[in-house]
Amino acid sequence: MVLAEYFRLLALSGNPLIDDPRARPQLAAQLYSVVDAVLGAPTTVAAPPAGAPRPDVLSETIGRTRATAGLNPSDSLKAAGLIFQAALPTVAEHHPDGVAAAALALNRVIMQRMAVAAFGYGQRLLTQAHDSSQEERRRISRQLHDVAAPTVAVALQSLELHGIYAQDDPERAGGKLDAARAAMETVGTLVRELSAELRHHVDDGGLVAAVQAALDAVPSAVRTSLQTAGPVDALPAAFAEETFLVVREAVRNAVTHAAPTAVTVELTAADGLLTVTVTDDGAGFDVEAVRAGERHVGMDSMGERAQLLSATLDVHSEPGIGTRVVLRVPSGAQGR
Structure with missing residues (x-):
């Protein structure tokens, strides 16, 4: 038959x-x-x-x-x-x-x-890919709406109170001015972080330079390192861009959710395969529980970009032991 x-x-x-x-x-x-x-x-x-x-x-x-x-x-x-x-x-x-x-x-x-x-x-x-981009825009919109806008409102209110107290209670007025200054510094930091995320991409500097720039934007309290081996920048520009976005998402997830003290990115090109490993020593999580639950924008975004590359994506983590994300981009995406 x-x-x-x-x-x-x-x-x-x-x-x-x-x-x-x-x-x-x-x-x-x-x-x-x-x-x-x-x-x-x-x-x-x-x-x-x-x-x-x-x-x-x-x-x-x-x-x-x-x-x-x-x-x-x-x-x-x-x-x-x-x-x-x-x-x-x-x-x-x-x-x-x-x-x-x-x-x-x-x-x-x-x-x-x-x-x-x-x-x-x-x-x-x-x-x-379109859905992933939409989720990214919604995430930035939520940051601006939920964090930036209320903080600006606090700053404005503090400035109004400063004006009210300026004549009769200078000490209290000074406290309100300090509160307004602190609030605006918080907003400034958030805007700079979001601007850096939107600005970082793979250009003529190549994948290594883009990843290093993303790591440089991580808060100084987190130690970062980038290790490379082989012709990493031989990856064609379109594939390098998607690979970078996976790396950036993995780093962002670690810094935002895991409270790590260190994040390491390894890029290794050998035998027609680019292997990307992002490791952190943060809180870790139950991978299967997250996959079985509601949509997780970060993991879903990385998975969808891996599919665009015909790559494999493995996420290894347990509560308390940190997380390791491994992306393997096959030879079909490598430059010659």
Whole structure:
């Protein structure tokens, strides 16, 4: 049977899609769709399940769901190649124009399905990136609304009270002036921090310089260090920018939520792989509990950017032992 042979080849190749309960029905449906398209009509060779979606809808859905699940697109490409290997003997047997015509038709249909799936995959990643950017803007807006605006209000009120007390109670008036000054210093610090976040990006200085600038903006109470090995700045600009944003988010999460005394970033380029490690000695957290809970903007943002890079992202942490974030950007994103 064609389906049994296809699943056997997937398992033999170690393709992780065969073990994914969400992917298996899609693998079967796509196989049936390809065979039917080559032979011109549904046949008993590979009978599709009732209510199967149109081929274009099926392929785009496959692309979107695999992007959402964080599955590597290379696994989908390999799975598509195995459709050809599994289906060719049976398709050639039933094709009216012989083996060569069957092979050409089978290859054409698979390529068409792959193109549509790739479009769906890319569209989903673009949507996730847009959502991540929206969350970043909302976070900055909340900082301005919840911290900056009330603090400015306190400063203004203190200045008004200073004017009221200036004639009759100079000492009290002086205290209000000090309170206004302190409030405005707090607002100034917040605005500078937000401005630095928005300004830092990868430009002609490269990834290393951008990461160092982000670490330089960390409060002085936190020790920071950057270690590099290999041709780190060989990463193309677009990939370097997304990699930097993951690093910046990991550092920001540590400083904002974990109260660390030290944060270290390591960038290592070797054998066509860029490995980024961000380590802190802060409070740590239960990774699984956070993933099982409500949306966590920081972790979600890093995960979505990793998908854009076809990279893997691992977060290791436990309460009381700090956190280590590891991003591995594959050779396909490396410069030559």
